[in-house]
Amino acid sequence: MRAALAVVALIILLLIGGAWWLKCESQRPYAALVAKVEALGRKTPFDIDVHAGLPGLRSVSVRLLSGTSSYELLTESYPPQSWRGSLLADKRLHIESDLNELRVPEGPVTLVVTADTYAWHLWSSGAVAALNTPLTLDLTPPLIAPLTTQHNIRLGGVDMVVFRQSPDTVSSGVEVGKYFFPATTGYFADSAVALALFAVPQDLDLGAEPRLVARDAAGNRREVALACSIAPQRFAERTLSIDDAFLTRKVPDLERLNGLPTNPNLVEGYLQINRDLRLKDESRLHEITATSAPEPLWNGAFHRQSNAAPLSSFADRRTYLYRGDVIDHQTHLGYDLASLKLAPVEAAQNGKVVFADNLGIYGNTVVLDHGLGIFSLYGHLSTIAVHVGDPVGVKQTLGQTGETGLAGGDHLHFSIMLHGIHVDPVEWWDAHWLRDHVTSKLALFPRAGAQKAGQQR
Ligand SMILES: [Zn+2]
Incomplete structure (x- = not known):
């Protein structure tokens, strides 16, 4: 009899213990901002991670405290999934409240996150503070x-x-x-x-x-x-006929050089190069031109490749024909300048080499930074004579012209880019335009450094 009682008591103890183990809080809820928030603006989006462990979150509340006032940004409840709780151990909250609409005053505020769980609370009851962090609320845009x-x-x-x-x-x-x-x-x-x-x-x-x-x-x-x-500016319309000899000469080489799959259909292979590789090259140019010197490295008008005739100009609208059918349309974002084969390629202005390598349809390519976001590009080179980081002077030889990349014959593809966006080089070759639109504006106010140098003397 006693033994039976002891067994029953043990079973009851085990049941209570088991239930307690399943319903007890494995960790006190806590919360953290996913990314650092410098200051809150009118509608600054931010995320908060709340961790509770099992048996899971019952509810969370996110508020801003300003002085004695409290502003609710978000409140959520999570229904139980079993007798044990919601089993929601982690929750990411996205906040994007309009703080102007909520009429939160500008200045110091406190972000408070409270959380309640399905755990049995022995001493405290209900929600506990999971995050309490001071922030600044700034609703005034810069001038x-x-x-x-x-x-x-x-x-x-x-x-x-x-x-x-x-x-x-x-x-x-x-x-x-x-x-x-x-x-x-x-x-x-x-x-x-x-x-x-x-x-x-x-x-x-x-x-x-x-x-x-x-x-x-x-x-x-x-x-x-x-x-x-x-x-307005009228851009020329040009038609280019693509023949089998060109496809055979170019497509397999360009596929191999640029890690593209070999397409047994040369026209399809060509279109992949003319469309997808072209786009990839442009996003690469965006990366290459991401940072620029904070001052002009150039001095005077940009130099146009010597004794070279233009074959194509900026933003020509090109239509591509194969056996009389239109197969593609693209815009030509530079000047094609041709003179003798293997002519020395001249730097358009003083600058710094930021790229000197193969670049997809451009073939062997050099890109120079001239400062203030202005870059020049030299494509289809047969040889490259400079290295990344080299300072170069105007007319310095960067390499030799060639027909690498998607070029049909020996020429220089020249482009001017502003933060990676191709612009018309004609303006930069024009001393009057450069003076009126750039140099005269740079001279409107005293330069930093000039004053300091004056003071030192
Ligand atoms: Zn070109």
Whole structure:
């Protein structure tokens, strides 16, 4: 009898123990911001990870405290999945509340996350604080004001804006349609004065409305329309016939050099190169041109390859024919300049080599940084005579012309890029244009460094 009682007591103890083990909190709930938040803006999105362990979260609440007021950003409850609880051990919360609408006052705030779980609470009951962190709420966007008042730009061309920005600005530049051209700061002695070269790229139209934009650490964004007149530009239409000899000579080599699968159908192989490889090259150029010297490395107008005749010009609209059928359309984003075979390729201006290697359809390619986001590209070279990091002077030999990449004959493919976007080189070859649109604006305010040097003397 006693033994039976002892067994029953043991079973009851085991049941209570087992239930306790299953319902006890394996860890006190805690929460953390997924990424560091510098400051909260009007609608700064952020994520919070909440960890509770088993038996899982019952509810969470995210609030901002300002003074004695509390503002609810999010509250969620999680229904039980079994007698044990929700079994939701981890939860990521996405917050994107409009703090202006909630009327949270600007200034210091405290972000508070509380969480309740399905565990049996012995001493505390209900929700506990899982995160308590001070933040700053900033709802005021930075101030920006253009200092150059009129901007005249041609479709496919470039202009420069000089502007003043408030010190809370962390990024600024010019937005034109889907394109963004970042500003350069620190060029002028007055650190509040910034500049940006911007383009109206050749694939936009005259309705493009360049806007000066600035953001602060809280993500608040200010934009100001730029007074800008955009002149039309007609781009040439050209037809190129692709024949079997060209396909046989080019396609297998380009596939091999660029890690593409061998296509037994040469036309299909060609189209993959002309479309996909071309796009890949452009995104590579974006990476190559991601950073630029914060000052012009050039001095005067850009040099155009000596004694070379243009075969194609900027933004030619090309139609590709094979056996009389249209097989493709592409835009030619540079100048094709031809002279003698294996002619020395001349640097267009002083700069620094940022790329010297094979680059897809461009073949052996050199890219130079000239500062302020301006780069020049030299494609289809037979030999390359410079290395990444080399400083080069205007007209310095970079290599020899050739027909590597998707070139049908020996020539130089020359392009000017602004932050990786191809623009019309004609402007940069023109001393008058350069003076009116760039150099004169750079001279509007004293330069940083110049003043310091003066003080030292
Ligand atoms: Zn070309």
